[in-house]
Amino acid sequence: MARRPVEASFEAAPNIALVKYWGVRDEALGLPYNSSLSVTLNRLRTRTTVRFDPKLSSDRFLLDGEAQSGGPLTSVSGFLDTVRAIARFETHALVRSTNNFQTASGLASSASGFAALAGAASLAAGLHLSPADLSRLARLGSGSASRSLFGGFVEWRAGTRSDGRDCFARPLHPPSHWPSLVDLVAIIADAPTKPVRSSVAMQRTVATSPTYAQRQRELPRRLRAMKRAIAVRDAPTLFDLTMEECDSFRNVCETTVPTLDYLVPASRAVLADVRAANEENGTTLAGYTHDAGAHVHVFTLQRHAGTLRRRLARIHGVAKVLALSPGRGARPIRRWRA
Ligand code: ADP
Ligand code: DP6
Numbered sequence: 001m002a003r004r005p006v007e008a009s010f011e012a013a014p015n016i017a018l019v020k021y022w023g024v025r026d027e028a029l030g031l032p033y034n035s036s037l038s039v040t041l042n043r044l045r046t047r048t049t050v051r052f053d054p055k056l057s058s059d060r061f062l063l064d065g066e067a068q069s070g071g072p073l074t075s076v077s078g079f080l081d082t083v084r085a086i087a088r089f090e091t092h093a094l095v096r097s098t099n100n101f102q103t104a105s106g107l108a109s110s111a112s113g114f115a116a117l118a119g120a121a122s123l124a125a126g127l128h129l130s131p132a133d134l135s136r137l138a139r140l141g142s143g144s145a146s147r148s149l150f151g152g153f154v155e156w157r158a159g160t161r162s163d164g165r166d167c168f169a170r171p172l173h174p175p176s177h178w179p180s181l182v183d184l185v186a187i188i189a190d191a192p193t194k195p196v197r198s199s200v201a202m203q204r205t206v207a208t209s210p211t212y213a214q215r216q217r218e219l220p221r222r223l224r225a226m227k228r229a230i231a232v233r234d235a236p237t238l239f240d241l242t243m244e245e246c247d248s249f250r251n252v253c254e255t256t257v258p259t260l261d262y263l264v265p266a267s268r269a270v271l272a273d274v275r276a277a278n279e280e281n282g283t284t285l286a287g288y289t290h291d292a293g294a295h296v297h298v299f300t301l302q303r304h305a306g307t308l309r310r311r312l313a314r315i316h317g318v319a320k321v322l323a324l325s326p327g328r329g330a331r332p333i334r335r336w337r338a
Pocket of ligand 1: 046048063071072073075076097098099102103104105106107108109110111112113114117194196197198199291292293
């Protein structure tokens with residue numbers, strides 16, 4: 001690597017999983033037990049600048065202006081070690097990043113964070129990786145980050161190889177595929193910060209949940225049905241499958257020993273309200289889902305979004321409701337300072 005500092009910046013958005021990734025067959029390589037499917041979102045974003053600087057004696061990581069230590073710094077530095085090994089140099093880096101939404105609360109900051117880091121670090125290291133290689137690289141930082149490289153509707157294939165060569169994400173449809181689809185995100189006031197990262201929690205589920213094996217058997221059928229519903233824009237079927245999958249994910253979390261309970265009463269009130277709205281209308285006009293956190297995503301169509309948004313905003317403990325759409329994939333940005 002050159003004696004002068006080299007720098008690059010990247011932007012990436014979080015994604016919300018419609019079919020969840022929860023459990024790895026290889027922890028070092030981050031190889032999941034099942035394929036997953038997600039929607040990359042607009043409006044929420046991470047921006048990251050990586051600067052490799054020969055003057056630094058160790059890596060530094062500033063998140064939203066604050067110097068990080070412990071787990072977050074270790075994860076970033078470990079990730080940079082992989083990039084340095086590929087690029088064959090040892091220079092340390094200053095990483096500056098901002099998330100324009102709450103970190104570690106179930107809104108997938110690790111997905112946008114490691115997708116942006118993969119892009120910025122590989123560019124600054126002079127690597128020009130293909131989209132599939134970038135996705136494989138991002139996967140090593142956070143599984144869900146492999147999907148945030150791409151916009152719109154994205155599938156991350158579990159693959160079968162032990163070296164992970166066939167384990168990366170690919171775009172299924174661009175953001176413009178379904179313009180009337182809306183994701184209303186009920187932001188829960190005082191959503192707790194997660195005590196452990198999802199990658200740690202999911203392995204507890206694999207080891208202890210008595211219903212995990214049954215969930216794994218159900219997933220291929222659900223994934224196929226969901227891909228069909230998205231391809232033909234069949235909203236009621238997609239929303240029903242989204243809730244079925246979310247309930248299955250929550251079930252394996254709740255049956256983990258000790259239990260994993262990511263929801264708070266306001267989150268549960270949102271789920272109940274979506275069920276009630278569907279019941280009242282006699283048709284499935286919305287479908288809820290959540291990741292490992294208290295915030296709840298409610299998918300619906302543009303024509304129902306206004307009414308539903310007002311309804312959800314009235315729930316006690318819901319701070320606000322964001323109206324998001326499928327968004328763009330990760331991309332380089334011009335020099336930018338956190
Ligand atoms: P979330 O639901 O937000 O993904 P997790 O607990 O799974 O929550 O992941 C949060 C962790 O992801 C943080 O503690 C930090 O280690 C990492 N992270 C979050 N944002 C960034 C970022 N912008 N750059 C690098 N790492 C990040
Ligand atoms: C419930 O990929 O975020 O959101 O490696 O700890 O960052 P870390 O795990 P992560 O786990 C995602 C779990 C999930 C489901 C999903 O996004 O598929």
